[in-house]
Amino acid sequence: MTAGAQAATVVAIDGPAGSGKSSVARAVARELGFQFLDTGAAYRALAWLILERGGDTDDPATVIGALDSLDSLELTVDASGQRVAIAGHDVTEAIRSERISAAVSGVARTLPAREAVNVRFRAIIAEARPGIVAEGRDITTVVAPDADVRVLLTADEAVRIRRRFGDVGGDERQVGARLAARDASDAKVVDFLSAAEGVTVVDSTDLTFDETVEAIVRLVTEESHD
Ligand SMILES: Nc1ncnc2c1ncn2[C@@H]1O[C@H](COP(=O)(O)OP(=O)(O)OP(=O)(O)O)[C@@H](O)[C@H]1O
Ligand SMILES: Nc1ccn([C@@H]2O[C@H](COP(=O)(O)O)[C@@H](O)[C@H]2O)c(=O)n1
Numbered sequence: 001m002t003a004g005a006q007a008a009t010v011v012a013i014d015g016p017a018g019s020g021k022s023s024v025a026r027a028v029a030r031e032l033g034f035q036f037l038d039t040g041a042a043y044r045a046l047a048w049l050i051l052e053r054g055g056d057t058d059d060p061a062t063v064i065g066a067l068d069s070l071d072s073l074e075l076t077v078d079a080s081g082q083r084v085a086i087a088g089h090d091v092t093e094a095i096r097s098e099r100i101s102a103a104v105s106g107v108a109r110t111l112p113a114r115e116a117v118n119v120r121f122r123a124i125i126a127e128a129r130p131g132i133v134a135e136g137r138d139i140t141t142v143v144a145p146d147a148d149v150r151v152l153l154t155a156d157e158a159v160r161i162r163r164r165f166g167d168v169g170g171d172e173r174q175v176g177a178r179l180a181a182r183d184a185s186d187a188k189v190v191d192f193l194s195a196a197e198g199v200t201v202v203d204s205t206d207l208t209f210d211e212t213v214e215a216i217v218r219l220v221t222e223e224s225h226d
Helices: 021-032 040-052 060-072 098-108 111-127 139-143 157-168 172-186 209-225
Strands: 009-014 035-038 084-086 131-136 149-154 200-203
Touching: 009 021, 009 139, 009 209, 021 035, 021 131, 021 209, 035 111, 040 060, 040 084, 040 098, 040 111, 060 084, 060 098, 060 111, 098 111, 098 172, 111 131, 111 139, 131 139, 139 149, 149 209, 157 172, 200 209
Parallel strands: 009 131, 009 149, 035 131, 149 200
Antiparallel strands: none
């Protein structure tokens, strides 16, 4: 950093599926005028590419093969709307499908894939100005353990399922089973269910969306006054 240049503020948020990471983190970023990094989008884009090519995300060799396309991954960090593209395809919408959610954990379980995307995430965070809110499963512990503010965003599973059901509709029991299965699979490779040392837990079970955003903004504001 050049003399006098202000260091970026880094806010790291982890948590289980449906805890509000992406929606809350984006709102926090908007309120603070920061950039926003949804790290799950990178895992989802790789899963999309593997399925598009007729591959199986549960096959580690296939996942490792797909890493050749990682250079083509475009991940914007605009808090007003993230664009995701891979291998020349705009997958911003497509990666949110239930088909991708069901396949993505295979990518996340493949350690070379984790290491490769983490290099990209760290480069994005290093270039961010004036600050960035990055969310995922291992941001507070692996990607940015030195972040200025580290948050584990949680909510009771039943509440998370109800919120997710409100988004996607369908059969609530099926929505719940899928959410719980993805958490169980993801938790085998990273711990996003308990807070590491120095990480603040924000439990949104009894908070409104705005109250949750405010709780995290307050943590950032307090940190910047220390
Ligand atoms: N405190 C809250 N009160 C009410 N609704 C909330 C709250 N926090 C988040 N939500 C809503 O819960 C839903 C799930 O949030 P979101 O998709 O951001 O979760 P996520 O943690 O990113 O999930 P995933 O990891 O599965 O992508 C969204 O509709 C969001 O608006
Ligand atoms: N830091 C991260 C972020 C995500 N994952 C994996 O990606 C999946 C999709 O993430 P969403 O946040 O978009 O739901 C998630 O289920 C994990 O498999 C990860 O491992 N680490």
